[in-house]
Amino acid sequence: MSDAEDLVHDNLVSLQSHVLSEEARHPNAQGDLSWIISAISLAGKTIANKVRRARLDDVLGAHGTENVQGEEQLRMDVIANEIIMRCLGDRASIAVLASEEDEEPTILRRSGEGGKYCVLFDPLDGSSNLDSAVGVGTIFSVTRNDPDEPDGERTVCRPGTEQVAAGYILYGSSTIMCLTTGNGVDMFVLDQAIGSFLRVRTSYRMPDAGAIYSVNEANASSFPEGYQRYLENAHASGYSSRYIGSMVADVHRTLIRGGVFLYPPTGKNPTGKLRLLYEANPMAMLIEQAGGLAYSGAGRTLEIHPERLHQRIPVVLGSKAEVERVRSFL
Ligand code: AHM
């Protein structure tokens, strides 16, 4: 590599300049998506700071309420949800916000008032791990608003193929954002000293294969038989098992190292535990954009037509070869 090439290779690119240059490739773009991603980045930085200080600020533990799915809300779930609502609430192009923590979507503005996009999010996925300082994350998905659909729930219940952007922010040993706007996957690391997400990978491709499976194996006896046979085969084939119990952290490892992440139907959650709109769809878009595959029971996750806002589905996603292998047992 020449000195000049070295310089180009080492250039620092912030998330903001990355998004602006992506946008410049689309002559008709009006900058709305850039404003939304910048709000998500602000929310991510604010939540990262709260997560780091949670023990010191004494905000771990239960909030004393349940969400619409009957799950106990933690104080940090509520704080992260509020941060996202406050960071995204005033962005002029957002029509609807839908959170895993809220019963109903929030309609901010109609399309006649400039509402072009909907943002769906899980504010703090894996939050039950926070008291043990394990990585947690925010997952988000951006879709277009339908000017002819007045109902908030029906507006956001669209198949994942219609997402225009998706990603997550992992609050781990470093704070990492993985983002796709449908043109590959880019990764950014938060440089806390300057308060900016800096690009570390562009057009990232995940490994095509990997002998690692990631699943809560304590539930294995109630998995459908095909999953059980896959696991028996993986045991016999010298696989490694890795399971953090935070989807963002488990999916991030799968993107980096390869292998497969699974949340099959269980006795307790017969249709799976993870939510289609807030968890499975954005992760499926990222994984596919990185060259992997994502399936949910019968078919491709992104092609499922959602029936309900908080619908749960089985999740199988990861390296192409490994997802095909799981599917051959199902
Ligand atoms: P949450 O959105 O309420 O935090 O639940 C989702 C989390 C995922 O991060 C993780 O993959 C899964 O639940 C772990 O579930 P389990 O504890 O059953 O293995």
Ligand code: MG
């Ligand atoms: Mg979640």
